[in-house]
Amino acid sequence: MKRTKVLFIGAGVGNLLAANYLSEQFGKDFLILEKGTTLEARQCPGVQNSHCQHCAVCQIESGTGGANALHGNKLCHFPASHRIVDFGGKKWVGPAMAYIRQFSRTITNGAQPQCEQLTSVALKAYHSDILPQVHFAELIRNLTQNLKKHIYNQEEVTGIYRLNGSFVVETKWHTYETEQVVIGTGRSSYRFLEEFLSQNAYGYRRLSPDIGIRVEGSPELFSDLYYYQADPKLKFDYPEGCGRTFCAHNQGMVVPVKLGKSSYADGAFGNFSTRLNNIALMVRSTVPLPIDKLEQWAERINQRTGGSLLMGEVSMTDPQYAIQQILGLLEEFPSQDHARLFTRLLEDLFAGERAIFRFDPQTPLKMKIYAPAIDRYWVRPELNRDFSVKGDPGIYIIGDAVGLSRGFLQAMFAGYVWARNFVEKTIRHSNHYDKIRCGRLSSGLCEDAVRER
Structure with a gap:
């Protein structure tokens, strides 16, 4: 031992x-x-x-x-x-x-700097x-x-x-x-x-975990609001919970992280620019999600893609069309609350006043969708x-x-x-300890004892 x-x-x-x-x-x-x-x-x-x-x-x-x-x-x-x-x-x-x-x-x-509150949206800086x-x-x-x-x-x-x-x-x-x-x-x-x-x-x-997707695309797909800082963090409060952007990696890459019998998509940097941005879009329900149920949901998503985290690509020509494509790729959520929260978050980030993405019907750029993205587990x-x-x-x-x-x-x-x-x-x-010990010794011995320590 x-x-x-x-x-x-x-x-x-x-x-x-x-x-x-x-x-x-x-x-x-x-x-x-x-x-x-x-x-x-x-x-x-x-x-x-x-x-x-x-x-x-x-x-x-x-x-x-x-x-x-x-x-x-x-x-x-x-x-x-x-x-x-x-x-x-x-x-x-x-x-x-x-x-x-x-x-x-x-x-x-x-x-x-301090967190700025913009109506119902918190913008952390x-x-x-x-x-x-x-x-x-x-x-x-x-x-x-x-x-x-x-x-x-x-x-x-x-x-x-x-x-x-x-x-x-x-x-x-x-x-x-x-x-x-x-x-x-x-x-x-x-x-x-x-x-x-x-x-x-x-x-x-x-904790109640965050669940969602990690999106990856060229810098041209992201709006001016997205670039307010290196790691844009917007938080939206909803009746059933909240939604947020999280952990951006501009010119970074998407990497797999093991979770139980499955894996989830995370962001990282290498030594060279990839010319792509990635960021997680996630929601959190007020109703706690058991870890077993979370792992099972992640495992089902992995199985549908043959073990890959890449769900597919969506065309960024129109906000509503992009939202429909993403929801079609995911198919299921751990609960109905998570489904409603995620749909609301996509509406806010793709088509709302605080949208962080750009759309151009004349230039059909693609955005990759990775899933699942998970945090606070x-x-x-x-x-x-x-x-x-x-x-x-x-x-x-x-x-x-x-x-x-x-x-x-x-x-x-x-x-x-x-x-x-x-x-x-x-x-x-x-x-x-030294004071107690020195109380029982002469001054010279006390100095020697403390010096030894």
Whole structure:
């Protein structure tokens, strides 16, 4: 049995940043377990034709660097997914960004504009840094440079339990004993995390997922409203729920991500421009959708396309005609509420006052339709302000696994805040111990004892 003071589960950017801070300020008594391979060994065999090969471990969502680090992606600055800031407070955004920029030459300071409300449409505004594959790989190399001896790849965790005041963490191959566990497994652990929380009676709630499509087309198909920022985010409120645009990748590509026995369409960047834009159009019902039903719906869509995510193409000559074609391609939804919501969203985005697409009957350009697009399929654990699980101060959950964000910058912010809190709390406890110990020693012996620590 291997023993360590802190055990990180997952080698995503949140845990990697936290481990670097810990290494600098606290010491190197920690390990990082990652079920995937190193970044250099990661390769998705289905990315060229958007056809998931159902690898035992999804190379896009798992491995050193975390989800989508294989291709590169964007870093969305706050207020994107801003609720993760509640755990540390706005005062830590500046220090966190300063620390994060030490590991990347291309991450900027970013702006923090506010969300604008336009009648019933919310238009979120923020700055994004686009990191192509080469720059993202540089970020991961810098984050792992001093941690290589501490990262154990292909170590998928199968169980975590208490034993005599410590934690025992089991993988398929080894057993570890530790005082603290930090779970930073992102979206890929949606099944594992829920089972772990449920088995230990820790509080959590399941989110209502977003479902829809990811569209891809030439830049000429997108309106001026679409280009108000690098990642246009419009949110529409409806009686049965809401609809939104999400996660645009201009000059990017569409990639498959494993979900249960099926896969869904996500966006990413490579090293070269594709001359195509892609963005997700999704809806969320007020009635929660069970994860089993969500997986079954995604599986049926995959089966209809022979395992491919590409549903087909629609002609962008007329808004109503395009909407009819898209609804015909999808055929079914997880519920009637989702069907109504999605039809309403298409009306708003294709033919409404806030339309983000252009149509030209004289130039019949085509738009590719990929499905399904899925988000928010994970759970939201009940956590304290220091990211510890309510009911167990030795278990921490950070990054996207918190269920409040989805983003590399947000995950790194969480890692920084957790590490600072942990180091400061440990130092306070050590100082308190030293005061008690020194009260029983002479002044000279006291100085020697503190110096040894």
